[in-house]
Amino acid sequence: MRKFFILLFVLKFLLISCNNAPKTAKNYVITTSKPLPKVNNLPQVVATTSILCDLTKQIAAKTINLICIIPHDTDSRTYKPTPENSQVIRSAKLILYHGYNLEKDLISLIKTSKTSGLKIAVGEMAVPKPLLVQQGNKKNVNPYLWHYVPNAAKMATLITNNLKKIAPENTTLYSNNNKKLQSELTQLDKWIKSRIASLPPNQRTFVSNYDNLSYYTKAYKLNYQTLLTNRNRQQELSKAELDRLIKNIQNTKVSTIFLSRKINPKLINSISNKAQVRNSERQIMPDSLTLDAEGNTYQKFMVANTRTIVEGLGGTYLIFRPIK
Numbered sequence: 001m002r003k004f005f006i007l008l009f010v011l012k013f014l015l016i017s018c019n020n021a022p023k024t025a026k027n028y029v030i031t032t033s034k035p036l037p038k039v040n041n042l043p044q045v046v047a048t049t050s051i052l053c054d055l056t057k058q059i060a061a062k063t064i065n066l067i068c069i070i071p072h073d074t075d076s077r078t079y080k081p082t083p084e085n086s087q088v089i090r091s092a093k094l095i096l097y098h099g100y101n102l103e104k105d106l107i108s109l110i111k112t113s114k115t116s117g118l119k120i121a122v123g124e125m126a127v128p129k130p131l132l133v134q135q136g137n138k139k140n141v142n143p144y145l146w147h148y149v150p151n152a153a154k155m156a157t158l159i160t161n162n163l164k165k166i167a168p169e170n171t172t173l174y175s176n177n178n179k180k181l182q183s184e185l186t187q188l189d190k191w192i193k194s195r196i197a198s199l200p201p202n203q204r205t206f207v208s209n210y211d212n213l214s215y216y217t218k219a220y221k222l223n224y225q226t227l228l229t230n231r232n233r234q235q236e237l238s239k240a241e242l243d244r245l246i247k248n249i250q251n252t253k254v255s256t257i258f259l260s261r262k263i264n265p266k267l268i269n270s271i272s273n274k275a276q277v278r279n280s281e282r283q284i285m286p287d288s289l290t291l292d293a294e295g296n297t298y299q300k301f302m303v304a305n306t307r308t309i310v311e312g313l314g315g316t317y318l319i320f321r322p323i324k
Helices: 002-019 050-060 083-090 104-112 122-126 149-166 168-196 214-219 239-252 265-275 298-312
Strands: 029-031 044-047 065-068 094-097 118-121 132-135 138-141 205-208 223-226
Touching: 044 050, 044 083, 050 065, 050 094, 050 149, 050 168, 050 298, 083 104, 094 104, 094 149, 104 118, 118 122, 118 149, 122 149, 149 168, 168 298, 205 239, 214 223, 223 239, 239 265
Parallel strands: 029 065, 044 065, 044 094, 094 118, 205 223
Antiparallel strands: 132 138
């Protein structure tokens, strides 16, 4: 009987030990500024923007610990780094940032950080000849180059090549994933062109307060007119300013404009009524991916913006279904 109880005790101990055993480490894809839990030996990769994060995720799959610094639905230009950001950058084997002064404060942090990790300015290296925009008396670089799909494809290839440097054992996987991504992006580019081509000839002007879409409008052959870009979004216009704005909109002969809902609603209504146009019910995604499913990957982001423009200007929207 005593041996029987001893045996029961041993079995119970073994069961408890098994239940408390550590589980197999998984890769981490974290959109946070907090340090990554060290639970596996996968290389740590930091991506600053949501666009870079998603492209990296599609290529690397489960082979890295990926930390995405700037959250979805956040303007990269205004993001302020945290002490946790400094910590994850120092411990990363690969730091992917956009460059062209997009995430200005993060770029300064990355450049001064004492780390042995690779620092790659993906946007600058992928597209060395960016568009310039007139701002006051000088021309500045337009950093929003991902609004043209072939630019994003170049960024994906650059990311792929640098992932191979830190994890050469996964070279074949990275090449295959990038090949699939390149195919889908090529199809996406053609799809956007076909949808924009469906617009009526007299409805090819994109009127918006967003100043980020120059790459899109130039590549996909839309006229681009910006308004209210440098004003406080809640600020009222003088009568002279409003009259001048109304006249400019009427000269475009468009039926729909694309103003952010963050602008004073009274001003939007006043503009719409006096110019006899409607403000698009769907919103443009100008800066980053979104938390909701419609824009949480790069491909969905581009499809959603194209749908907004095409439906707003009287074109024919068709669902994008890439051939795998």
